């Protein structure tokens with residue numbers, strides 16, 4: 527990949543390229559990666575919007591496939607110079623079984639790594655998560671921490687467990703010889719809570735507020751800070767890391783980088799109101815309207831209802847013991863490691879990120895689509 531950008535056109539593969547983050551990575555690559563010759567978009571569910579991307583100078587190849595199927599992954603990876611692996615099952619609401627979460631997030635990542643080794647692809651950027659670190663099951667706050675901050679990462683939930691194992695696999699694979707004898711170079715990016723155009727949970731909150739007469743009711747103290755990052759900046763960090771991974775292999779190889787930007791540190795609910803307020807919603811209560819023990823009870827009741835109703839329908843509300851615990855534990859990051867190692871600076875200011883997200887929420891009008 528050492529040739530000049532003008533001479534050699536590169537093949538990138540984005541797994542999960544039709545997801546919330548994946549779509550932004552795909553579009554960012556097309557806009558800001560001049561070395562791109564072919565962009566392969568691999569996903570279980572291909573979006574119709576891909577068709578509009580096929581009219582440009584870069585060859586866009588849509589591949590419908592399953593990361594749990596090694597042969598499908600190998601076929602998609604073969605010939606790629608760079609893989610950006612965002613595909614994953616992002617489920618903390620009990621929609622998928624722990625087994626399925628593990629199969630997609632862990633075995634799927636193993637399949638991507640082995641495909642790189644077998645086919646000779648040397649550069650792999652993995653979308654990890656803040657959840658690899660925490661919040662832990664003990665509710666310990668992580669306040670403005672960085673990649674070196676000591677923290678007892680203790681997980682029981684299938685999602686963080688799967689992300690932690692997948693990240694370990696990716697970092698462990700750094701330096702393995704790929705077909706052709708050169709070393710595999712990997713890194714993992716750990717976004718905090720991503721927001722922006724296409725964020726399903728934000729849409730769910732908006733629809734919930736519309737159903738409740740334009741009101742949302744505070745459940746979490748305003749003092750609990752939760753890190754959030756604009757999806758466009760997450761996409762930009764992926765593009766930049768993928769670009770610099772060859773030139774700075776010795777520095778970046780096997781490293782993790784928190785992914786955040788200038789978005790303000792606020793509670794999860796107060797942060798959401800930065801977008802839902804201008805869309806007409808109001809957050810009722812300067813402090814939680816119900817005692818924490820009642821929220822704990824209601825969260826447990828939701829688990830029971832989910833289990834009872836499962837033969838009939840999928841009941842997966844936002845409130846469950848895990849989401850309550852995470853929302854109620856401070857987790858914010860402050861680090862310049864990505865800036866020092868590969869020159870990352872957010873592409874979108876907080877003001878721009880906020881405006882774009884508000885316009886998107888307004889455009890959805892609370893619709894399911």
Ligand SMILES: NC(=O)C1=CN([C@@H]2O[C@H](COP(=O)(O)OP(=O)(O)OC[C@H]3O[C@@H](n4cnc5c(N)ncnc54)[C@H](O)[C@@H]3O)[C@@H](O)[C@H]2O)C=CC1
Nearest residue numbers: 542544545546547569570592593612613614655717719720
């Ligand atoms: N949403 C967030 O706040 C954060 C997300 N992340 C990570 O970012 C990545 C993307 O997450 P989102 O865009 O939020 O989720 P998403 O659910 O919108 O996108 C995931 C994509 O992966 C695809 N996918 C799922 N299973 C697959 C399989 N077996 N084979 C092929 N494709 C499959 C889905 O179809 C979807 O398009 C995930 O790895 C997630 O763990 C990390 C930190 C925060």
Ligand SMILES: CC(C)[C@@H](O)CC[C@@H](C)[C@H]1CC[C@H]2[C@@H]3[C@H](O)CC4=CC(=O)CC[C@]4(C)[C@H]3CC[C@]12C
Nearest residue numbers: 616618655657718719745794844845849850852853
């Ligand atoms: C019902 C209330 C308690 C409400 O406040 C619950 C909010 C809850 C749905 C979210 C609070 C924190 C979120 C998670 C956090 O941003 C970290 C994440 C990282 C990921 O990799 C995937 C998404 C998530 C787990 C995110 C999910 C939604 C929350 C739990």
